[in-house]
Amino acid sequence: MRGSLKIEAIVLRSLRYGEADRILHLYTPQRGRMSAIAKGVRRAKSRFGGRLEPFFRLDLVLYEGRSDLLTVTAAATLDGHPRLREHAGALDIASRACDAVGRVFADGEPHQGVYHLLANQLALLDRRPERATHATALAFRLKLLLAAGFAPQLSACAGCGATEHLAGFSGAAGGVVCTACEASAFPLGQDAHDFLVAALGRPLAEAPDAPPRALAQAERAILATLEHHAHLRLAPVA
Ligand SMILES: [Zn+2]
Helix, strand or coil: EEEEEEEEEEEEEEECCCEEEEEEEEEECCCEEEEEEEECCCCCCCCCCCCCCCHHHHHHHEEEEECEEEEEEEEEEECCCCCCCCCCCHHHHHHHHHHHHHHHHHHHCCHCCCCCCHHHHHHHHHCCHHHCCCHHHHHHHHHHHCCCCCCECCCCCCCCCCCCCCEEECCCCEEEEEEHHHHEECCCCCHHHHHHHHEEEHHHCCCCCCHHHHHHHHHHHHHHHHHHHHCCCCCCCC
């Protein structure tokens, strides 16, 4: 595997390391999450400029040696998303999106769909920072579940298959449940259920909105699904 690797990547995190270096946490279409070191990047005359920062989508050349950590040898900007950085709400939702991707997946677990989803979310927040809403953040998390293969069952009771009287949600059962199966469930109203179905079915830029109570229930369903499948607790968005 030794040699140069040319790869597109989104910077999830950028950590100071030593006197002038940075460790980058990246998400890539071909290899999923990976880490790389950029040497001398914090010096004023670094050839990398300011482009090895979170939310940058880059064309990278990495040197792969014996260590697990690859070394950045070249970086070209595909999209720096400058506008989302000027909007506190967009910045917050972009940070949470990168954090969720970095935590839901381990190194070397590639999901092309996750890469495109994250690229779309960052592009949307950059193009339309006013879309930095609770609903957009939840739609992203829901689509992340889908891309990771954890999408909750929404069309019929996850316990018995009934298609009526779906009034609850159970992370353990894997989706919506009917009134007869709701032992371990919490209530999920019709408007929250409708939000989940519409958010999964539409592009991110067309994510539906819903009343705050419905979004809170939808969020609880998303967090319960993540916790059950990925044993991961993410902080609520709102
Ligand atoms: Zn049932």
